[in-house]
Amino acid sequence: MTVPESTYRVQLRPEFTFSDAAEIAGYLRELGIGALYASPVLDATPGSTHGYDVVDPTRARPELGGEDARKNLSAKLRELGLGLVVDIVPNHMSVEVPKANRFWWDVLKHGRDAEFAAYFDVDWARGPILLPVLGDDDAVAELTVEDDELVYYDHRFPIAPGTEGGTPQEVHERQHYRLIGWRRGNAELSYRRFFDITNLAAVRVEDPTVFVETHGEVLRWVAEGDVTGLRVDHPDGLADPGDYFRRLRENAPNAWIVAEKILHPGEPLPQSWRVDGTTGYDALREIAGVFVDPAGEPGFTELANELGVKTGYHRVEAEARRLVTDKILVAEVRRIAALLRDVDAEQARQAVAETMIAFPVYRSYLPEGAANWATAIAGVKTARPDLESALDALDAQVRAEPGGELATRIQQTSGMVVAKGTEDTTFYRYTRFAALNEVGGNPDRFGLDVEEFHRLAAGREAGHPAAMTTLTTHDTKRSEDTRARMAVLAELPGEFADAVRRWSARRGIGEPSLNLLAWQTLVATWPIEPPRLRDYLDKAAKEGKLRTSWTDHDEAFEADVAAWPEDVLGDAELAADVEAFVARIAGPGYANSLGQKLVQLTAPGVPDVYQGTELWDFSLVDPDNRRPVDYGTRRELLKRIADGEQPGIDATGAAKLLVVHKALRLRQDHPGLFRGYRPLRAEGVAAEHVLAYTRGADLAVAVTRLPVGLEAAGGWRDTVLPLPDGVWTDVLTGREATADVATLFERYPVALLVRGDA
Structure with a gap:
């Protein structure tokens, strides 16, 4: 089996194609990455910016460069010794543009007698397929017939053989489908969909014929060695995930396979699944949680109650x-x-x-x-x-x-x-403390203690050592650095509460939960451009569905929310107050970022680096996290680090790139060091501020946690970290390690230690 030492996730789109991915392959190799991990690469809805709306699973997406460019990418990666992990979407296909999906077009044209009728989960007993695309039911009067197709503005639909003639409305009544008002979709849809997205129709991969048709091309790439791993999207939507993974493994016996499965705390991965593990949201919850101070919970609960946010x-x-x-x-x-x-x-x-x-x-x-x-x-x-x-x-x-x-x-x-x-x-x-509101998270549990972290990490090493671990994905509600800075607030509940009271009195948002979320988001992403914050708050308001939603709009409220970023930043006194508060938490936020990143890169599992996050990245939920990445800057900084520079911890993020590069290269060059897991425990007055462990006999990791409390208590003082016998060297600085924690963390708040000449 080809298990990569690490992966680097890229979001392919028409503006970042197979060829663009090939151009950064050399950089990824130098960074220390083991495999490129790509968003879906099969043909998708025209113009798709993410690729999860597949329309044809039998070919590489032409807008990414097509088959030739895909093969060139694979060849480039193979030449550099890198694997290729691709994201596949077995649960659904896009039907937004019917003509782009030949399977769906066939079903609409020929109904239950269509060649591909069994491919989709349609309730044929309900009669014609209901397609909620009209402004309202009366809009059927606006249908026209053009080129033997029914047309509604930009929407085009097939006409069944022998049903031509008469008015467009009469032709419509003869079809195997009915166009209806879009608002009827949630209650009357006659085909299974992905969540509430009517443009994504569920696919019956439990049918062996459908499985072969929808997986044949990707499995050919696996068999030919072009693809070394598969990330399976949303398996919980499948009829029988266990059976699906059995068939997938039988057809790709040597591939690394991970499942996008959200596990609640204590929930095991189903034993029947023949996969190497999850895509890492469980690890995210654990790693992020150990940097959150549980002592902050009462203060945040009190603030939320005071503001009218439900707790x-x-x-x-x-x-x-x-x-x-x-x-x-x-x-x-x-x-x-x-x-x-x-x-x-x-x-x-x-x-x-x-x-x-x-x-x-x-x-x-x-x-x-x-x-x-x-x-x-x-x-x-x-x-x-x-x-x-x-x-x-x-x-x-x-x-x-x-x-x-x-x-x-x-x-x-x-x-x-x-x-x-x-x-x-x-x-x-539920925006009491948004750093906990993450995919796979449980916001009612305020943080994670060190001993529980050790227990869970050891369990991953014993049960699924080849599972993916992550801190940022295309689906996370906020990036790892945004979350890390937000975690600092748990150490300053009183100061933050006082600030929110001042700020809300001056420029608050009328809906309490969005108001509290907005202030947390503003300080966690500062300085953020107003359009980015505006778009995020618009999405947050509509997802919350309290004052407005995607389907039932409160236009006045949405206008107030849209104006909020400019209002806050245009208020010089308020903006200065926010900026001063951010200056208080930025440094501890950097320490959290470096700590959680080094843990993710060295703890059990296969670490994934989301595109661009090798530097500070203060992104929010999609599409904000799909913005272009400046690889030129990253190449320049990496070259300086490779030449021996040890950057300071500042706004450039170069210190994070140092940590990422050194940890990844160590995994790449010495994979044998990363076997096993044992806790290391510091001793002394500030011992609770150290998270440390060994991987095997010759690798140790130590990071700082809860840095604000550490400083307030007087620093490290007599705290020591007893290390096993031998001479230990910090890979990050090249310095010989000492048990004195203050000296160990003199340059950086994290240490990556190897023993002897390992």
């Missing part, structure tokens, strides 16, 4: 999930409920919805994960005794037929309810 996490989460079942995924819930036998339709709907709301994890994989299913059923029975009879029927039918349609669909959909309700709604409503 009962599980209640907020349940409300958000219920919004999803009752308003957004209505069609999916009804389709599932209709499968429950001998139960009143409304009782069945409520039982299905409440069970998914109550799920303690994203989903179960019955018979695997039966305990989570039982927890959900029991929880609803306690909260809703009026549904006991329906719940008993649901439980009995699902357990009796774990591979049946009811069990399959409710498990597929529970992950959608949890993800949409928690990640995409609750995390924008």
Whole structure:
């Protein structure tokens, strides 16, 4: 199996193609990367900036350069000794531009008799496929016929053979589909989709024929050695993820395979999955958490309550999930409920919805994960005794037929309810302390102690040493450095609360949760350009769905939010106050950034570096995190570091590049050092501010945590870090290490130590 020592994630798009990726391959090799990790490379919706909207899985995307450029990239990587990991999307395909997707076009044209009818999860019993693309139902009057196609502005649809003639409206009534008002989609859609995105139609990869058709090209690349690893997007949406991964592994026995699986604390990766691990959100939660001070929780809770931000996490989460079942995924819930036998339709709907709301994890994989299913059923029975009879029927039918349609669909959909309700709604409503509001995170747990971190890291080394670890992805709510600076606030709850009170009195946002999120975001990303902050707050407001949303707009509120960044930055006195506060937390934020990065790069797992984050990167949620990367600057700084420069910790971010380069090159040149895991424990008055461990016998890592508290308490003083016998050298500085922590961290707040001539 080809397990890379590390990966570097790039976001391919028409402006950054296969050829552009090939041009940075040499830089990645010098940086110390083991494999290029690319966003989806198969043909996608025209103009797509991310590639997850695949339209043709049988060819490399022409807008990225097509097959020739793909092969050139693979050849370049192979020449440099780099692997290639590609992101694949088995759950859905884009149908936004029907003609771009020949499979969907065929289904629309020929209906259930189409060659590719079995490829999509369509409820044919509902009649024609409902396509919610019209401004409203009356807009069917605006249809025209052009070139044997039905046309609605920029939308074009096929006309079935033999259905021509008459008015466009008469032609429309003869088709295997019906164009309807877009607002009807959530409640009446007749095909399964990805979350609430009607332009992404679910694909039935559980059908062997569909699997072969949709995976054949990528698996050919694997077989030919062009692709060495696969990152599988959203497996929880599949009918049977365990079976899917069995087939994938059988067809790619030597590939490194990681699954985008969100694990709740304590939840194991399903044993039936033949993968090397997750894509690392569990590691992100643990690494980021150990740099958060639990002592800050009461102060942030008090501030949130004072401002009117809800602080009962599980209640907020349940409300958000219920919004999803009752308003957004209505069609999916009804389709599932209709499968429950001998139960009143409304009782069945409520039982299905409440069970998914109550799920303690994203989903179960019955018979695997039966305990989570039982927890959900029991929880609803306690909260809703009026549904006991329906719940008993649901439980009995699902357990009796774990591979049946009811069990399959409710498990597929529970992950959608949890993800949409928690990640995409609750995390924008429950804004008490936003550094915890991360994919895979649990905001009700304020930080992680060192001993728990050690236990979890040792568990990863024992169970999934080849799992990916990450701190930033294309899906994270904020980048690692934004999160690291935000974590400093947990050490200054009183100071931050006083600042927020001053600032809110002067320029607050009218919705409390967005207001608190906005101030945390402003100080964590300062200095940020107003348009970036405006776009982020607009998205946050709509995802939170409290005063406005993507579908039901409060135009006046949105205008106030849009004006807020310029209003704050245009208020000279307020801006100066914010800037002074940021100056207080910037240095500790840098220390957190360096600490969590060195831990991620050296702890068990395969570390991924998201594009550009080898320097400071204060990005927010997509699309902000897909902005172009200045590789010219990075090349210049890397050359200076490779020539021996030891940069200071300043706004250039060169110190982070030093840490990334030295750690990656050590992994690249001496992979044998990174085996095993044992805690190292400091001694002395400031011991709690050290996180340290060994990997094998000859590698030790030590980093600073909670730097504000450390300084306030008087620094390191007599604190020591006893090291195993021998002469240890800090790879970052070239200096011989000493047990005295103050001396060890004299140059940088982190140390990467090797023993002897290792």
